[in-house]
Each structure stands twice: as C-alpha cells, then as structure tokens.
Amino acid sequence: MSIRIGIYGYGNLGRGVECAIKQNSDMELVAVFTRRDPASVSILTDSAKVCNVAEVEQWKDKIDVMILCGGSATDLPEQTPQLAKMFNVVDSFDTHAKIPEHFANVDASAKSAGKIGIISVGWDPGMFSLNRMYANAILPQGKDYTFWGKGVSQGHSDAIRRIEGVKDAKQYTIPVDAALASVRNGENPELTTRQKHTRECFVVLEDGADAAKVENEIKTMPNYFADYDTTVHFINEEELKTNHSGIPHGGFVIRSGKTGWNEENSHVIEYSLKLDSNPEFTACVIVAYARAAYRLSAEGQTGCKTVFDIAPAYLSAMSGEQLRAGLL
C-alpha cells in the first residue's frame, strides 16, 4: 500500500510536491487543499481530489502525511501546529530565527495528538543545515561559510516591485568568485556581506518612470541592497518574461578545518547545489522526509523533528540491505 499524501496550499511549492510524488512509486497524492474555490483550481494528478481547506478534518484517516506548502511569514506558524493535531505533517518553515518557537509549538501539538511533525525541510534550512552540522561534528576546529546563488531571491524581487515606477522585477543573488576561491583554498577569510555576494536586478519600468531615481532607490535600500554591490539592468517586459521567468537557485556550504596534533593539516568539506527550479527541488527534499514521517509514525514515535533528528535511511525507498549493498 502506498503512502497517502495530502498537499496543503497549491502554489509553486505545492505543484513541486505534486511532481515529486509522481517520481516516488511508494507514494500517492490523494488530495490538494486550497483556500480558493476548489472548482477554480486545476491540478496535474487525475486521481487526486481538490478540496477547500475547510474540509480538511474529514480527511483525518485518509491521509498518512500532510505536506504544508504555505509561506513562513503567516501561514506555517499557524497551520503546522494546527494540522499536526490531525495529521503527520512536514513543512518548510524557513524563518531561521523563529525555528525554536515553531519547533516548540509543533512539538506540543504533535505529541498531544500522537503525530509526527517534521519542520524546516528543504535545502536551507534543510540539506544545507545537515551539511553544516555533519561538517561541524567532523571538524570541530574550523570555520563555516554559506554562499547562496546564483539564484532568484523572491524577497528581493518583491522589494524592488514595491518601488514607485517599477512594473516588474527579478533579482539574482550571486556569490563572489574570489571569496569562494579563498574559502576553498583553506585561507579562512573574514568576509563582509559585500565581499560574499553581489546582487543583480532586472527591472521593467512603468511608462514615464525615472530610471535614475529607481536605480538609486534600489541601491540604497537598507537591509536588502545597501550593503551589497548591486547592478541594475532596465529591460522590457518581453525580455523579462523570455529570459528571467525561471526560479533557479543554489549555493555552497563549505567548512574548512584543521587536524593533527598541532593542527598542521587542512581540510575542506564542500556541499553545493545547482538548481533549475528552487521550489521543485525543495519539494523533492520534503517528499523524502514525508516518507520518514510516515515510517516514524508507524514505529509509534511522536512530536516534532528536524533533519538533524532523522536517520538518513528513513528517507530512502530502499531497504537497509539494499542501501548497504548498493550505496555504502
């Protein structure tokens, strides 16, 4: 019998989860929950139902794992604890500073209901976190570096779109090659924000907008751009659509450390991702952890977990014997 999955929220991430389920033969999408009128939402999976979120309780015994695909700002802090009272849940909560609070809320709900909740799954937090943790445990004397990109930052693109005179925009975060090279070389540099990443913006102006004024507003925007070397390109709507409609991303987690009785030897551990589609890759990670949630729940475990708490084998459709024979 396959693992019955529900998707709660059907945006880019929800569609990514739907695609990922198709690639995992031990899983089955049974329902997608939306705040919209279900009749207005068309999904890709013929065999799955589209339901309004108000109906979710009726699915209590028909879904093994509910995957939450809402946003971290307002959706997940409320939805994950709420749904963990009815379902095993997996979310991609990514507000790093609020993870301890979110963990506590989900843990309380999931424990009281005898369910499993896995939070902050994806690539950062998620696979990047895992790699930071493994590398730290292996090389206690060392230094961590995380670089993001080249990729689209939704938050920065939105910030540009809010400027008066901007019709549309896309912002790429780009790691600085020289910084990456120095880190890989084991030079353990101290890097400022400006030295680590540059920002490249593609902006479509409203008719009659003042390009110089917009460019200045972007480059001096506190938190988002002021601390970075930022390049602004003005392009037309057609060009934005043709060349910048994808959602690529990626990045690098590097730890360089020393070993030996007198710390005479250097080592560099690097993990990197190059992703055509940020939401589809995030969805793939989430779906693997949905398998883990199902298995942990079947073992009778309850409460909130993160990627740190879950043995790798739980993610794989292969048996222990197959893993040892084929991948060890």
Next chain:
Amino acid sequence: MSIRIGIYGYGNLGRGVECAIKQNSDMELVAVFTRRDPASVSILTDSAKVCNVAEVEQWKDKIDVMILCGGSATDLPEQTPQLAKMFNVVDSFDTHAKIPEHFANVDASAKSAGKIGIISVGWDPGMFSLNRMYANAILPQGKDYTFWGKGVSQGHSDAIRRIEGVKDAKQYTIPVDAALASVRNGENPELTTRQKHTRECFVVLEDGADAAKVENEIKTMPNYFADYDTTVHFINEEELKTNHSGIPHGGFVIRSGKTGWNEENSHVIEYSLKLDSNPEFTACVIVAYARAAYRLSAEGQTGCKTVFDIAPAYLSAMSGEQLRAGLL
C-alpha cells in the same frame, strides 16, 4: 564525565584518532592497544596507557567505545566481531563488496553482548555513502558519479613497489577535469574508467634497474593501471621524500537529476572533500561516530549500524536546542 575511548591498532589511522580525540573535549583517550611490545610504542597522549592486545579484556568496563584502526583485508573482519562482544565498537571497514557479510557478523556479536557496532565509517565508505544516499532519496530520477582524488592510493603505490627494480613509489589518482565539468553541467555522460580518472606515478628505481621495463610493467598492470591513462615519473629518493611524503586525498560525489511533471528541470547535487591527510580526516569522522555509539548504547540500543542508520544529531557535541538555534 567524558566518553572513554580506546584505540585498537596504532598506525596512521590510530594516530589520527588520537589527534581527533584531542579536539573533542567530551572525549578522553584511555588506552591504545598494539600487537607490538607496548614498551616500544610511544604515543602522544600523556594520560593514556599503551597495552598489548592480549590485555584488552581487562578493559571491558573501563572503555566506552573501542575504535578499531586495523586494515580491512585481514584485521577488521576478525577483530570487529570479536571486540563487539566486549565493547561498543567503531570501524572503517572499506571492502565495499564484503560489507553485507561484515555487517551480519558484527550485528550478531554486538546483539548477543548488548553492544553497538558501527561499521564502514570514514569518507568512502562513510560521508560519500551518506551523500549518495541523501541525493538518491531526493532525486529519484538521476545518475550518480563518484570521482576520487587528487590523492594518494596506498594500494596502487604498493602495487608499484612490488615490481622488480622499484625501490619506492607513490601513486596519485586524479579525476579528469573534462569529465567533472560534463557531469556538473548535467550532461549525464556515460564515462569509461579511462575517462574518469588518470593515474600519476612517482617512482624511485633501484640502482641499475631498467626504467623502460618498469614503466611498461606499471602501465600494463591489469586492474591497477591497464584501464587508465598513466604517467610515470622517475625521481630520486630525496625528491620522493620532500615532495611526496604526505597522504592527501579527496573526491567528489555528484548526482544530477530531473524534476518537473515532464522532467523538464535539471539539478546537480555535489559533495566534495579536499584533504591534506586522508587518515586524519577519516579519524575525525570515526570519532564523531564514536560519540553516536556511546549515546546509542546509553539509550539501550544494540547491534550493528552504519552511517545510514544514525540520526545526524548523535554525532554532535551540541544539544538539540543548540543545533536548532545555531545550525538549522
């Protein structure tokens, strides 16, 4: 109270473990076991004892985890199951094809004694295996690539040394840049042995040896060199000592895969290591897993485990709260 560690076998790996323990303040080296006369073995840790392997049973209750530092060919298949009857053990058994058999033997011993045995810990098998497994679980539609090097292959260096007329030798395994680039590009190439790695040999000849004959014997040696493009440099003993006495290694684990309803998007996951000292890095991984062995045993778990079976958090000296707040 710190975790009391024993080292069984004091070669390069054993010394690496000793150095790694020094960097982990929750651990303490209590004894090193050797087949040699203990009086002839000097170690770096003042507070630890050197004992003959014959005395090991007397340490049954004084050591929390025994780290086995022998070889995979003859030492570990015998020693790990044997010592798992008395201690929690960790080894670096690396004969991939014989892992299932070794697992079964260690599992039986450890279960009967109520101990934990963690086998095949290091970087390959070990961290490379973990990364292959995670990447396979995340991208079910994809292709795996493992490249080794640039680094010293002990087995290939030994094979050259056995040739008549060779006084000493060092062999480097080197990944082919063009193959790496193609894989990173998501081209999913089918690569032959020759296309993936080259081999570079530094050879010191005995007086009067025939260089051309030695070079030919190396390049045509079945299994070791015949399937590779091999370069042979003849150097003098001094040069070998000055420039080739280190034991660097490393490598790359890459999985490229497709996502999307029609597999229209490509993704590349890459994990790489650049190591000044192969045995010291291997030792660091083993020591982190010794912490896990201690904790799993304290929880009452028994039997044989591999890196696939152990939740990442067990490796870290940090608490769950610290990990979630600092590394997630």
